[in-house]
Amino acid sequence: MSELMFLRQEVAPAMIRGVWMSIRLIVPSAVFGLAIGIITGTLRVYGHSVLRAIANVYVTFFRGFPLLVQLYLWYFGLARFGIYFSPYTAAVIGFSLCSGAYHSEYIRGALLSIKDGQMLGAQSLGFSRTQALVSIILPQAVRRALPGCGNELIYLIKYSSLAYMVTCIELTGEAKILASLYFKYMEMFLIAGAIYLLLVSIATWLLNNAEDWLAVPGFEPPRR
Amino acid sequence: MKAVLEGLPYIMGGVWVTLVVVAGALAMGLLLGTFLAIAHVYGNRALRTLTGIYVWFFRGVPLLVLLFLFYFGLLGALHLDLSPFFVSIVVLGLISSAYQSEIFRGAILSIPEGQLKAARAIGMSDFQAVVYIILPQAFRLSIPAWTNEYTIIMKNSAVTYALGVAEIMARANHVAARTYQHFWLYLLAGFIFLGLTSAGTRCLGLLQKKVAIKGYAR
Amino acid sequence: MEQTPVLKVEDIRKRFGEKEILKGVSLEINRGDIKAIIGPSGGGKSTLLHCINFLTLFDAGRVFLNGEEIDHTDRRRLYAYRQKVGMIFQDFNLFDHLSALQNVQIGLVRVKKIPKARARERAVAELERVGLKEHMDKYPAELSGGQKQRVSIARALAMDPEVMLLDEPTSALDPELVGEVHAVIKRLAAGGMTMVLVTHEIAFAGSLAREILFMDEGVILEKGPPQEILYGAKRERTREFCDKIIHFHHKDNG
Secondary structure, three states, rough: HHHHHHHHHHHHHHHHHHHHHHHHHHHHHHEEEEHHHHHHHHHHHOOOHHHHHHHHHHHHHHHHHHHHHHHHHHHHHHHOOOOOOOHHHHHHHHHHHHHHHHHHHHHHHHHHHHHHHHHHHHHHOOOOOHHHHHHHHHHHHHHHHHHHHHHHHHHHHHHHHHHHHOOOHHHHHHHHHHHHHHHHHHHHHHHHHHHOOOOOOOOHHHHHHHHHHHHOOOOOOOOO | HHHHHHHHHHHHHHHHHHHHHHHHHHHHHHHHHHHHHHHHHOOOHHHHHHHHHHOOOHHHHHHHHHHHHHHHHHHHHHHOOOOOHHHHHHOOOOOOOHHHHHHHHHHHHOOOHHHHEEEEEEEEHHHHHHHHHHHHHHHHHHHHHHHHHHHHHHHHHHHHHHHHHOEEEEEEEEHHHOOOOHHHHHHHHHHHHHHHHHHHHHHHHHHHHHHHOOOOOO | OOOOOOOEEEEEEEEEEEEEEEEEEEEEOOOOOOOOOHHOOOHHHHHHHHHOOOOOOOOOOEEEEEEEEEEOOOOOHHHHHHHHEEEEOOOOOOOOOOOOHHHHHHHEEEEEEEHHHHHHHHHHHHHHOOHHHHHHOOOHHHHHHHHHHHHHHHHHHHOOOEEEEOOOOOOOOOHHHHHHHHHHHHHHHHHOOEEEEEEHHHHHHHHHHHHOOOEOOOEEEEOOOHHHHHHHHOOHHHHHHHHHHHHHHHHOOO
């Protein structure tokens, strides 16, 4: 009976708090990350050589450094220079920039795979390069990049747990606190793990269906 | 800056720890992943469902949660006393095996079924056909994706710091605590990881060239 | 003088889902005999060959080698049986990661358990038999279609088969490469190899085979000596098929 009470009075509110914080971390990071990825990915393919170089350097570092190192740089590192981010802010900045670099790779790949003909066709109709990019090229690129970018979003759900390492208490953090307090390590981490699994599974399901919804008939190989 | 340079040898010592963790995890992932892939492709319904669940679990739960679960939870429940170093390798290995099994599964499925037919036609048992004909080709096909897996594990190894493993990140922190040069030390750590990732990728690229079969195009 | 046929196939039935591909096919072949199976695509010819060496498991029927029934559930006997029944595929199916020599050698080393050195000698000899000794270190991707097929014949021969099943051996080849493969098959026949040949090459079948079987819709409609089947078949369907093919060939060679 006390187990059930424990669950209701302690675990449930903590888990709900944790999930809410996780979502508050994941959603903005996903949006910013995707935006950064689209911009830098596009710059790396169509940009002016200086912009392209900058974007490439960005991607090299933010894909090359472990995410944990990046988070620590934002939270602990910059503090040494007098720049103090809250754990939440540091986490979102870290996730967005890191995620953006990976998204940029997928967008870049997708853009490269779209034939030149599309740009030429648009320009011949009088589109400027930018207009063509936005109206013709990018919509196609997004469909092609969907599997890669979608996967990256799923990774984001999982590595949002690293926010705990910069003292931002989300789902993992709440689980650890309760576990240490009541010595119920197995239970708490199994529960937390199950919640992540649920989030990841839902996201995966959405991603699979999104691929189907957005598929252009006849253009891509039919999905099973 | 001097403080950073003084701490450098100590931090570099962490490179060995990181390399062992990564190598251990990759090796475990390779061995387990191969078996899982074979079970997933050639096994009966029950095996396929089980491997599917395994892959779903280890690809769905975050690394940090699994590290805590195994180190604080499982060890306590089983009354085992293992080092964080060992547990980290096991957990990273289990996660990697899930990802590697998907890599190998994809590679195996991309091999034309005629290869298997011909192997059977000359009297090979299924075991022989898989070991001598399918796997040699599957591994070659998997090298690019496997290289990616290497970079992922290399970067993930930094998270084992959470369990107190004395790898690069932990050591950088240690020096930072004494010298207050957090920013430069973390930057240094980042560069070390970047270097290890690049070096490994280059080596695997060489490996791919070495085992490539002339004209083998899939 | 009654001799036991080398290979006897009795009443094979196979269905894939709703469709019945083989509706009770029987054949037997004596040592040194060559039989050709012709017929329209989809008639079940290829499936029949795959059933004979159990690459495809059939629903009903029996297979006998030298009078002994083959039980596919006995793994070890099945593998031994497959060594004795050589199969040549339309797509060659050479092991892509091995050189020509290694392709021939691997069966000897892994299946027959012959020591590597001896296996290599034998493999070289087989490749020489099909005229490919100079190419033995080349990989399948570096060989022409005709060369690949000849290597696959060498590979099958290395296992010392008692009968060879050839499933449209030249259908995937450019016309100019067909001749070299036919030459090798002819030499094998002259040497007394028992063969069941599925082919679209009517003229070749006619020149090589002692008996031709016409197969359509999962049954053997008619069988007889080449002259009879090709030019004076008893059944309407057979005549219809052969007329078209021969007419086509004559136009080709016109």
